[in-house]
Amino acid sequence: MIDKTTAKFLQRLLNEKEIAYSQVPKTVKSYLESYINSGVIDKKRAGSGNKLILRQPDVVAGAVQSRFPQLEIADDIPQRAKAILQARDSKVGDKRHSQFILPLRAHNPTLWQNQEHVLPLDEHTHRYGCASLLLHPDDQWHTDKPLALLENQECFFNSEQLYNAANDWSFAYYSGMISEKLLNWLANKRRAEKIIHYPDFDPIGLMNYQKLTERV
Secondary structure, three states, X not given: OOOHHHHHHHHHHHHHOEEEHHHOOHHHHHHHHHHHHHOOEEEEEEOXXXXXXXXXXXXXXXXXXXXXXXXXXXXXXXXXXXXHHHXXXXXXXXXXXXXXXXXXXXXXXXXXXXXXXXXXXXXXXHHHOOEEEEEOOOOOOEOOOOEEEEOOHHHHHOHHHOOOOOOOOEEEEOOOOOOHHHHHHHHHOOOOOOEEEEOOOOHHHHHHHHHHHHHO
């Protein structure tokens, strides 16, 4: 959990991009280790000390916004980071409508249905490699089988290796910070028998897991 001191420091890092490590509050240093280890923040030698350099501002912005959405937004932070702080969606600055495309795969008989429309997902996977749906939170697309959400593209391309023959899973791919549009779609109605989440083990993956458990 991010406390207010940590959130204010992260907000400062978003604004200034680089900060001397000697200026990091002691209570914040342990929190930053996961960001440093995963490359979100670089810790570089500078003179007789070290400095922190922000490499992935959208990740830090997501962490700040999820805990303290009321913090002020600087005018000069990157557009993706500002979009997350303003609307909890890194894509909202580019595309404001609520539709989105979800790539899907399946390896045993699996149907997705939207009223009278039916997608035999396994057939499309076998013929074309994958299928995709143009989705909206108010649509009725659903399956009576489990749905696995994969953050890693290679896992999606090789989803048959994750497949358990006892379960007719669908596999969906999303990239990086999970979209608010996808969260809204999943939360609006029951989309699958159950949702299985395969995040990357990094700060983004952990934030995605938290968002899913809170919303779905």
